[in-house]
Amino acid sequence: MSVLGLTCTRCGAQYPLEPMFFGCPACADKAGGAAAALTVAYDYRAIASGLNVEDWGRAGHGIWRFDALLPLRDPAAQISLGEGNTALVRPRAVCEATGLSNLYIKNETTNPTWAFKDRFHASSVSMAKSLGYTRVTASTTGNHGASAAAYCTAAGMDSCIILCHPESSMLQRDMIALYGGHAFVLEDRFQYLDTLIRDHGYYPSTTMTPMPTGTPFGIEGYKTIAFEIFVQLGGSVPDRMFCPIAAGDSLYGPWKGFSEMHALNLVDRHPVMHGVQPAGCNPYVQSFQQGRADVIVHPDPSSIALSIRDDTGGPAALQAIYDSGGDATDVTEEEIIEAVRLLAQSGYLVEPSSAASVAGAIRAARTGRFASDETVVCLVTGSGSKWPEVMSELVDRDALVEPSWEEIKARAGLDDAPQ
Ligand SMILES: Cc1ncc(COP(=O)(O)O)c(C=O)c1O
Ligand SMILES: [Zn+2]
Incomplete structure (x- = not known):
């Protein structure tokens, strides 16, 4: 059997492949012990003997073409909405602005719910179903919950309760409802999450934040980002990868994928991983600068x-x-908005959070932090189309309705000389 079970990311304790939503019991039992996240462990030797990497290049069936390295091998249990297979492309205006000819974006905005989260829930909700769950819950700022609701309906779940951040976009809440979920908007989302899990049999398809740690199964879906990049780069890995991080799974997931390819001797190195955060919310940056093992709380x-x-x-x-x-x-608000604009000028409409990875790469390129011929991949996680209010703030709309011909000429920069 190639899936060994769950391993604690802190103490290495091993457990069977079962729902263990509150993290490693061994770590929690220690005096003052905080929850520690679990992760799925595999027997790489067993996987290597039967692995055919040629299969990775074939399209179809979403993330499950990588199922040798996913927790569910039974095709009947593998739920998919056709996620993944996203393009690795050079954004023209960003490449020009940075002078980097090998800067790529992994464009996750083309997933079924327009965010990389679909990889997470394809794996997580499939596991929920195979473990016998009929109810799913998640906490969200928008993308995560919309995606969870879509996969719950694909899985035929009886109930899907999504606890939404007060600033989540109205469109995302409507998406949750249209997919058949219940969207509740709450400042303190963790108060009910715990009750839903412990008292009402809900499976938490939520990220590995410290409390509660949530499911380790979604991360497995994120690994497929690394596998796809490997195929798209012709069997190699980038020199660097920039990821926009919050709970951190957006970086840990691809990293785990790269590490597994290393363990399988498919590659002999891995990318340097850069986590990017806004300057107004940078707990990883502060923790990294202090050399800490844990992540501080940013007030x-x-x-x-x-x-x-x-x-x-x-x-x-x-x-x-x-x-x-x-x-x-970390990057400033201005740098994030500049990256949104440069991506739009390249033909890609992304939300500000997604653009943060690109903003981080631009900053690093401008400060000479890496050579101009390095291969750099920025993870572009979600579409701007789900945040209409936010995107509209970036556009100057005045005098665009019923303009005079003079106004059209002025706005479009036309002169009177015939072309
Ligand atoms: C668009 C987008 N980018 C990045 C992230 C960060 O992902 P993580 O919390 O896994 O680090 C999220 C999480 O909600 C997101 O929606
Ligand atoms: Zn532990």
Whole structure:
């Protein structure tokens, strides 16, 4: 059997592949012990003997073409909405602005609910179903919950309760409802999460934040980002990867994928991982600068980038940053907005949180932090189309309705010389 079970990311204790939503009991039992996240462990030797990497190049069936490295091998249990298979492309205006010819975005905005979260829930909700759950809950700033609701309906779940951040976009709440879930807007979302899990049999399809740690199964879906990049780069890995981080799974997931390819001898190195956060909400950056093992809590987080405005995150991503020789860096609001605009000028409409990875790469390129021929991949996690109010703030709309011909000429920069 290639799936060994669950392992504690802190103490290494091993457990069977079962629902263990509150993290490692061995760590929690220690005096003052905080919850520690679990992660799925595999027998790489057994996987290597039967692995055919050629299969990874074939499209179809979403993330499950990588099922040799996912927790569910039974095709009948593998739920998919056709997630993944996203493009690895060079955004023209960003490449020009940075002078980097090998800067790519992994464009996750083309997933079924327009965010990388679909990889998470394809794996997590499939596991929920195979473990016998009929009810699912999650906490969200928007993307996570919309995606959870879509996969719950695909899985035929009886109930899906999504606890939404007060600033989550109206459209995302409507998406949750249309998919058949219940969207409740709450300042303190964790108060009910615990009750739903312990007293009402709900499966938490939620991230590995410290309390409660949530499911380790979603991370497995994120690994497929690394597998796809490997295929798209012709069987190699990038020199660097920039990820916009909140709970940190967006970095730890791909990192785990790269590490597994290393364990399988498919590659002989891994990328340097850079976690990017807004300057107004940078718990990883402060923790990295202090050389800590845990992630501090940032009081009063603020940023336009709501999806990555979490006040703290999980230590697994911080450890991945250290292990890869990378760093956690922060970017200003202006840098995030500049990256949104440059991506739009390249033809990609992304939300500010997604653009943070690109903003981090631009900052690093401008400060000469890496050579101009390095291969750099920025994870672009979610579409701007789900945040209409936020995107509209970036546009100057005056005098666009019923303009005079003079106004059209002035706005479009036309002169009177015939072309
Ligand atoms: C668009 C987007 N980018 C990045 C993230 C950060 O992901 P994580 O919390 O796994 O670090 C999120 C999380 O909600 C998101 O919605
Ligand atoms: Zn432990």
